[in-house]
Amino acid sequence: MNQVVLKAGKDKRVRAGHLWIYQGEIGIIGIGVKPGEVVEVLDNRNRFLGLGYYNYSSQIAVRLLTTIRERVDEDFFRRRLQGAIRYRERVKPGASCCRLVYGEGDLLPGLVVDKFEDYLVVQFLTMGMEVHRDLILELLVELCRPKGIIERSDLSVRHLEDLPERSGCVYGENPGPLLIRDNQLQFRVDLLEGQKTGYFLDQSANRAALAPYVKGRKTLDCFCHVGSFAVHAAAYGASSVLGVDISEDAVRLAAENAELNGLQERCSFKTANAFDFLRDQSSLRERYDLIVLDPPAFTKSKQALEGAVRGYKEINLRALKLLPPGGILVTCSCSHHLHPDLFWEIIAAAAADAKRRIRLLERRTQGLDHPILVGVPETEYLKCFIFEVIQ
Incomplete structure (x- = not known):
């Protein structure tokens, strides 16, 4: 695995719990690191800080995924998604609509998933999530059994990652105007055309x-x-x-x-x-x-x-x-x-x-x-x- 070594003193924020590493904080980058590739992050004394994905096109060069040595593979993403889903079941029991994955808040930086009744809306905001897009969609189908998944990766922030904007129905059906419930009240939303993810x-x-x-x-x-x-x-x-x-x-x-x-x-x-x-x-x-x-x-x-x-x-x-x-x-x-x-x-x-x-x-x-x-x-x-x- 390629490595990214931080400059002296630039590890304090990461040790305090932050997940972002900026380009200017990096001293050494492994040869041939590809955009979105997972790298080891080390401090200037070669002590392990975590694993994250790298993108030279973004000012935020590395976004950490984990602070332990583990494989970032299908099982990794399945566990993270399962953890996010179980958390919502605890804090919003019975809710038919909620944010199912909130990027850094769920240790999945760059990924947003909203649940609207039987449908999901997803946003892949960074190169590191983009390279795992197909796997994440497959896992969301497996874990949530939605009637459809709408992608709303149509935000300008993707340009900062050298990614084009994209939107559309990527699984199942597009419900068109959808009736949702919020605090027992009804609202009609458009998941594909509405602002952000629809509501x-x-x-x-x-x-x-x-x-x-x-x-x-x-x-x-x-x-x-x-x-x-x-x-x-x-x-x-x-x-x-x-x-x-x-x-x-x-x-x-x-x-x-x-x-x-x-x-x-x-x-x-x-x-x-x-x-x-x-x-x-x-x-x-x-x-x-x-x-x-x-x-x-x-x-x-x-x-x-x-x-x-x-x-x-x-x-x-x-x-x-x-x-x-x-x-x-x-x-x-x-x-x-x-x-x-x-x-x-x-x-x-x-x-x-x-x-x-x-x-x-x-x-x-x-x-x-x-x-x-x-x-x-x-x-x-x-x-x-x-x-x-x-x-």
Whole structure:
């Protein structure tokens, strides 16, 4: 097996539990290492650190798979997939939809598998997983017995690994628009054409967390997408819900999802830029009792963080101005590069500028089916705070 030897002092992060090794941390690379090939990783004193796959095209040169000497073969991947499946059976018993494999969080960096009823959606995001693609698909069929597997490896991140984007039905049948259940509510999703893998499973527990707060409240759901928060709010007793999204297709699906659950009389949806809508509502001195802010990631790189900070502050400031004392703000960020402490500072600054005093009710993150691996902070990306306006 080829070897990768790290420079002096560059093993500390790996020893602390991280799975990534950057190109600049490598001192010696074995001759003829192929993209995606599994290599031994050694420190500068030739002490074994683990096995991982290498790709010279990526800034993340090696992603560790294991810290013990073992064969990375069919049995290895079967054990890892079985472990991921058993974990979901413990933390989400009986769930018909969940994230079945969460990359680094399941020690399978570069692989994502979502379960939607009897179907799977897979993403191969790195060269190391791409070279094992056929084997992993075979194992997923063996272990899960799905009616179909849809591949959604159509993300730009694959270009960083020198891989083309790809999508399509790779096993069984494509269900087309599929009816799924989330917290006992129904939603229609498109696994092949919808955003990401079709539906944002990471917010499932946070949507359920609305239940104690929303009854009898006039609710606004900004960046509503297909209406998942909005429909949950109505189901949990909101007096009325208005969902806003810039996408006409998303708003149409949101209205359909409200109707699917018999909640169309309390739900309405509007196609609009959420920034402009919040600003206009503030000018009109509108009031809402509960507001949900669940925007898409405002930044996918550290370089764009400054602009993202301005965006997060603006929407939180505008929302807080629309909430009276006793009002509830549910505010989220899925931007990994926005640290939770910085998100907290942004909200505090927005509250000060809006002249609102707020108190924290809940500090939440992604669901347990998106496990956070200690030592790999990148596995924790979703931030969800629930605040009450007290004056």
